[in-house]
Structure formats: C-alpha cells, structure tokens
Amino acid sequence: MNDSDFGSENTRGYWIPNKRIQYPPVFVWPPQLVGFLKWLPKYVFPWGISYALLAVFVWTFLTPSMERLTTFSADWIGLVFLRNIVLTILVVGTWHLWFYVKRAQGTAFKFNRRWPLEDSPAFLFNNQTKDNIFWTFASGVPIWTAWEVVSLWLYSNGYVGGLSFAEDKVLFVGLLLLLPLLHEFHFFCIHRLLHWPPLYRRVHRLHHLNTNPGPWSGLSMHPVEHLVYFSGFLIYWIIPSHPLHALNLGLMAGLSPAQGHTGFDRVVLGDKVSLNLPYYAHYLHHRFFEVNYADGNIPLDKWFGSFHDGSPEADEALKQRRKIRSRSE
Ligand SMILES: [Zn+2]
C-alpha cells in the first residue's frame, strides 16, 4: 500500500494527509440527524467499544472482589498495580513493536519520516524511547493505579457509586458510551491549563520534548501532569456510577494515549487494507505546540480559535498569530 495515494511528503520530510481534519456534524446548530447517525458507528467502533469490553473483562477477571476492597491492603493494591503494568506492556508494547521494532510498514504513513532520537541530551539516557518508558512506569502507571485504588475503595465502602446494571441498564450502558466524550472534554480543560506558561515550563514541557512522538510518548509525562491527567476519576466520584465505569476511564486514559501518539496515520494490514488512526490533530499539537489542545469529536479548538486542520492555510494562520504575538511582546 502506497502512502502517496493518501497524502504527500513536503520538502522538509513531513508526510501530510490529503484529508483535512474535520469535526463530525454533531455539536452543531441546527442538529443534523443524518450526520449524527452516520457518525455514531464511527464513534463507537472500534475504540469506544473495545475499551468498554476491556473494562468488563478487567472488572470480571482481573479486579479483586468488592469485599476485599473495603480496606486498603498491600496485597490487592499490588495486584491492581501489576495488572496495570502488564496491560501497559501488552498494549503500548504491541503498538511500539509493530511500528518501531519490526518497522512493519517502514515509514509509510509516518508523519515525520525520522525515527525517535537515540542520542539526544534532551532525553533521559539520551534516548527518547527509554526516556518515555521510564516516565510511563516510574510515574504514569503508579499514579493511574493510585487514582484507581482510591476509587475502588470509595465504591466498596459506598461513599461513591450507587449505579447498578440491574437497576438502570440505559444509564449504565449510556455512561460507558459517553466516556470518550467525557475524557475528551476533561483532557481539553486540563491540557489548556497545562499550557499556562508557568505550568508548561515546570510540568508539561516534559511531554512536549517528543516533537516526533511514538507510542511510549503517550504517557510520558511529569508526575504532576499524571496527577492532573488521571483526575478524570473525579467525574465518577460525583455522578452515580459503578466501579466498571471508573475502570473504563482508567483503561482509556492509561492505554489509549499509545494509539494517539504512534506518529503514523494508518496501520497497514495488507495490500488493500489499512486502519486509520484519527490522531493527526494531536500529532500537529506535538509539532506546533499551540494548536489542537483537544482532538476528536467536540470542536473545542474551533470554538477557542486554536484549531489547525492540517492545511497550508492553517499553517499560514498560525504564522500570522505568532507574528502578532511576538510584536506585542
Ligand atoms: Zn501528546
């Protein structure tokens, strides 16, 4: 499969998809029923449903019983931590193995044709991938686990929760389906905050060292950013929910950044089959820093004037914004 059928390489070695980034006709007025119905399957499949099913599996087979969760104890906390480590290795490791170890499709569909840096003082161990793996396991998975452990303890003691599948099936399934939108909105808010200069310099800069990201870059963040990033658990401390919903959030927040940071536009699965990874917007955020704070379904960046759709016109508009700002500084 030839990536020149889907995009073109510019003179600086960046591959640019022909298709511009667009928002689905969902958050528009007046409502567009046909557009909404066309969007719905794409919203649910494959990622929304995959993470919901993974949450069901993890809740059923890989989470200690509610009775055990009522008191904090090293044995079950250790099991939850170990389970999250293994899931991270499996999921993030698989993306990395495919694109960066086996280099299964070479640089086809790679936004930046270069490979991660292996001799750069900007990164720990002078190596981007090793640096990213370090932050993922030294801080990311422990802080994800801490949020999850406290949430499970709160549920098991009846301090939060109150929703069961038997009592309200529609709300139960609806909340699972709503998660990607909740996660996206929460991410936009905290991400915008992290770009406030004092926080950016001290905290978020670490994630942005990855101007040419790979799957392990997704969770490569400063510990303060991990604390804030996983605070999405708070949503379920407030609204009636079930531990399964909190698990779904943890799994999506912990594992899906890998697919959002592959640095590739498509997974090539055969001569004629490929799967689009709809995260070009976030790649552009890593390249240009001040565009596309959200990526996905809600046109937040459009509303707040930071949208970049990947076109030369958007490049030009960004240049003009930067010029005006540097004149006023
Ligand atoms: Zn990122």
Ligand SMILES: [Zn+2]
């Ligand atoms: Zn950022």
